[in-house]
Amino acid sequence: MVGPTRVFNIFSIDDMTERTWAGHPRGLATLFFTEMWERFSYYGMRAILVLAMVAAVDGSNPGLGLTTEGATAIYGLYTASVYLASLPGGWIADRLIGQRNAVFWGGAIIASGHFCMAANTHVSFYVGLILIALGTGLLKPNVSAMVGELYGPEAGARRDAGYSIFYMGINTGAFVGQLICGYLGEKVGWHWGFGAAGVFMVLGLIQYKLYGTHLGEIGLRPVTTGDAARDATVQHRGWLIVGVFLAGLAAVTAATLTGALTLDAVRLAQGTGIFIVAVAASYFGYVIFFGGLDADEKKRVAVIAVFFVSAAMFWSGFEQAGSSFNLFAQDHTDRVIFGWEAPASWLQSINPMFIILLAPFFAALWVNLGRRGLNPSTPFKFAIGLIQMGIGFLVLYFASLFVVQGEKVAPTWLMLTYLFHTTGELCLSPVGLAAVNKLSPKRYQGQMFGTWFTASALGHLIAGLVAGHLADDANVADMPDRFLFVCMTTAGAGLILLMFVGPIKRLMGDNKP
Numbered sequence: 001m002v003g004p005t006r007v008f009n010i011f012s013i014d015d016m017t018e019r020t021w022a023g024h025p026r027g028l029a030t031l032f033f034t035e036m037w038e039r040f041s042y043y044g045m046r047a048i049l050v051l052a053m054v055a056a057v058d059g060s061n062p063g064l065g066l067t068t069e070g071a072t073a074i075y076g077l078y079t080a081s082v083y084l085a086s087l088p089g090g091w092i093a094d095r096l097i098g099q100r101n102a103v104f105w106g107g108a109i110i111a112s113g114h115f116c117m118a119a120n121t122h123v124s125f126y127v128g129l130i131l132i133a134l135g136t137g138l139l140k141p142n143v144s145a146m147v148g149e150l151y152g153p154e155a156g157a158r159r160d161a162g163y164s165i166f167y168m169g170i171n172t173g174a175f176v177g178q179l180i181c182g183y184l185g186e187k188v189g190w191h192w193g194f195g196a197a198g199v200f201m202v203l204g205l206i207q208y209k210l211y212g213t214h215l216g217e218i219g220l221r222p223v224t225t226g227d228a229a230r231d232a233t234v235q236h237r238g239w240l241i242v243g244v245f246l247a248g249l250a251a252v253t254a255a256t257l258t259g260a261l262t263l264d265a266v267r268l269a270q271g272t273g274i275f276i277v278a279v280a281a282s283y284f285g286y287v288i289f290f291g292g293l294d295a296d297e298k299k300r301v302a303v304i305a306v307f308f309v310s311a312a313m314f315w316s317g318f319e320q321a322g323s324s325f326n327l328f329a330q331d332h333t334d335r336v337i338f339g340w341e342a343p344a345s346w347l348q349s350i351n352p353m354f355i356i357l358l359a360p361f362f363a364a365l366w367v368n369l370g371r372r373g374l375n376p377s378t379p380f381k382f383a384i385g386l387i388q389m390g391i392g393f394l395v396l397y398f399a400s401l402f403v404v405q406g407e408k409v410a411p412t413w414l415m416l417t418y419l420f421h422t423t424g425e426l427c428l429s430p431v432g433l434a435a436v437n438k439l440s441p442k443r444y445q446g447q448m449f450g451t452w453f454t455a456s457a458l459g460h461l462i463a464g465l466v467a468g469h470l471a472d473d474a475n476v477a478d479m480p481d482r483f484l485f486v487c488m489t490t491a492g493a494g495l496i497l498l499m500f501v502g503p504i505k506r507l508m509g510d511n512k513p
Contacts, residue, residue, distance in 0.1 A: 024162050025150040027215040030208065032169035035143050037204025038107060039173035041114055041197040042082075042136065043352070044181030046322045047345035050075050051330065052190040061189055064122070069468035072323045073265040076464015077272060078129050079319060083460060084276060085137020086453030087283070088245075090145070090446035092138065096238045099142040099219030099446065100212065106138030107205045114198030120191040123257050128194070130253060141449035142219065148437030148445075149218045160370075160434045164363035167430040171355035178352070182345030223443060269465055276458045280308060283451065293441055299507040300439040303379075304448060306504060307432055308455040310382045310497055314428055315459025316466065317389045317490045318421055321348055323467035325414060328396075334408040350415050354422035362426045377505050378435045383498040385428030390491025392420035397483040404477050439508065 020026055053071035055063025066074070093102035113131030116124045147166050151159045177197065185193025224231045255261035284305045288298050329335065330344035369375040376384075399413035432452060440448035469475075470482050 024158075024165065027150050027218065028147065028162055028165065030211040030214045031143055031147050031150075032166055033211075034103065034107070034204050034208040035166065036169040036173035037200050037207065038110065038136075038139060038143075039170045040177035040180075041110060041173075041201040041204070042132070042177070043174035043348070044177030044200070045114060045117070045132070045194055045197040046079070047178040047182045047326070047348050048185035048190060048193045049078070050323050050326055051345065052185065054327075055190070061186070063190060064125070068327065070265050072464050072467040073269045074464075075323050076461045076467070077265065077269050078133060079322070079464065080269075080272060080276070080457040080461035081130075081133035082136045083140070083453040083455075083457035085133050086141040086457070087137075087279075087447065087450035089137035089139070090141040090448075090450030092238070092242065093142045093145075093219070094223050094443075094446040095234055096222055096242075098221045099146050100215070102138045102142040103146075103219075104205065104208060106135045106140075106142075107201055107208065109135030110139065111135075111198045111201040111205065114194055114201060118191045118195030118198060120189075126257060127253065130249070141446060141453055144433055145437065145446055145449045146215065146219050148434070150215075158367065159437070160366045160431060161363040163430040163434045164359050164366070164426070166433075167426075168356055168359045171352035171359070173352075175349045175352035175356060178345055178349040182343045182348070186343040186345060223446075266465070266468070269461055273458065273461050273465070276454065276461065280451065280454055280458070283447075284308075287441075287444060287447075291441070291444065296509055297441045299509065301441070301444075301448075303504055303507050304436060304439055304451065306379070307382060307435060308451060310386060310493070311428065311432055311452065311455035312458040312462070313490060313493050314382075314386055314389055314424070315456050316462035317393060317459075317486055318425065319460045319463035320467055320470065321351060321418070321421075323464060324470035325417070327467075328470075329411075329414060332403045332408055333411055333414060335411065347411060347414050347418075350418040351422050351425075354419055355426065358422060358426060359430075362430075366431075377501060378431055378508075379497060379501045379504040381427040381431045383494045383501065385424040385426075386494030386497065387491050388420045388424030388427070388494075390487045390489075390494065392417040392424070393483050393487035393490065395420065397480050397487060400479040400483055403479060 050071050052063045053066045053074060054068060055061060055065070057063065057065040064071075089102060089106065093099045097105070110132050113128040113133075113135060116128030116131060119128075144166075147163060148159065151162060177200065181193040181196050183193075184196055252261065256263055284301065287293065288301050291301075293301065326344060326348060329347045333344070333347070335342045335344065335347075366375055395413060395417045399409045402409050433449075436448050436452045437445070466486070470479070470486075
């Protein structure tokens with residue numbers, strides 16, 4: 001039988017007790033494929049989400065019939081919630097159920113959410129979005145944290161390479177998921193695309209259970225203090241908090257879906273953005289001043305806060321892919337190939353395709369530079385990532401000059417934008433994951449990964465709000481100026497960060513990733 005075990009054996013070396021996968025701990029393969037199928041489901045559904053919401057309710061492939069501004073605001077709220085939920089998800093794993101259980105149950109909730117969306121009703125659509133957000137909050141930070149735990153404390157560039165390989169799993173799933181779910185959603189029916197996402201999440205859960213033994217003892221139990229009475233109190237209070245939150249969420253959801261409570265998506269998104277900033281600032285302040293950390297730990301947490309701001313800015317531009325760029329592909333891009341029009345969502349697969357092609361190069365680059373003592377510092381890589389984000393928007397600025405003249409542009413404009421965004425992503429995202437793993441105080445590790453994904457939440461939320469203006473067909477004439485503004489904002493932030501690389505490195509001290 002040819003399956004995952006056979007694939008692992010091809011890459012295995014050494015003896016039976018210390019087998020490795022492509023030169024890395026064998027547990028990396030388990031987490032690689034778990035995350036691959038989860039990202040298949042997430043990006044596959046995301047590729048058609050906005051398109052389904054703006055589609056007419058009485059068309060050949062009926063959707064929700066929402067305005068562009070309303071749909072992108074809901075998209076921003078959803079994608080922000082996915083990552084915002086990572087903070088409590090990390091806490092639940094650290095304090096209540098352990099990382100291993102958090103990943104499994106998170107995946108099960110995600111799958112149920114996709115199947116709800118496939119039911120093809122307004123109520124099940126929104127319930128499904130909520131379930132996916134909750135499940136991803138459990139799975140995403142904890143599977144990433146376990147990758148770091150596979151390596152020793154002095155792994156250095158090898159850990160960076162491991163995260164880059166892990167990132168290939170993310171993007172393999174994203175690439176295939178957007179092709180399959182995108183085709184099914186646009187050409188067959190939106191609910192077919194949503195249902196396919198759920199099926200492949202179930203495959204990811206099966207793989208995770210079958211090969212979980214390769215992870216050893218990593219993440220099996222929550223962090224304890226050694227004091228049985230205190231640990232029992234923490235568990236009791238923790239489950240009480242979870243229960244109250246879920247009850248409140250269920251009540252608000254029911255009131256909204258029945259019409260008893262009316263919510264404006266745009267205003268809710270704006271308020272949520274303020275809330276995220278307040279929560280993040282409060283959390284970092286609490287950990288630094290009241291978290292019982294020593295001086296070096298406080299400095300490292302402060303560096304994570306700087307990376308938080310940088311990542312939020314990066315993702316606010318990057319996440320236009322699923323919203324304004326997707327609508328740009330649908331409305332302003334010539335997608336006809338030999339008389340057949342390709343789904344607009346397929347262009348979103350360009351980014352993960354570039355990741356798959358370039359991630360091995362970047363992984364080898366960091367290792368080789370590290371051996372020579374030339375590996376760029378993490379803040380330098382962050383700065384370069386932001387600058388490349390700005391260059392990608394500069395490309396679309398020039399493309400939009402043709403759009404305002406009433407022309408449809410070639411797909412190569414979006415492809416070039418995705419290339420710059422991909423190289424920026426490879427400089428920031430996997431490197432950021434490794435930095436958080438290295439810089440986090442041990443007892444706050446899951447929560448620090450939660451803050452990393454909270455930065456993504458803020459960026460995604462801003463992206464949804466911005467997309468409502470970038471993709472507004474009523475004001476196409478303003479499109480070039482909007483793309484240029486985003487270019488100047490993100491590239492400018494990168495240049496500012498570049499100026500402060502030295503001070504940030506000093507704060508990192510001996511723990512420079």
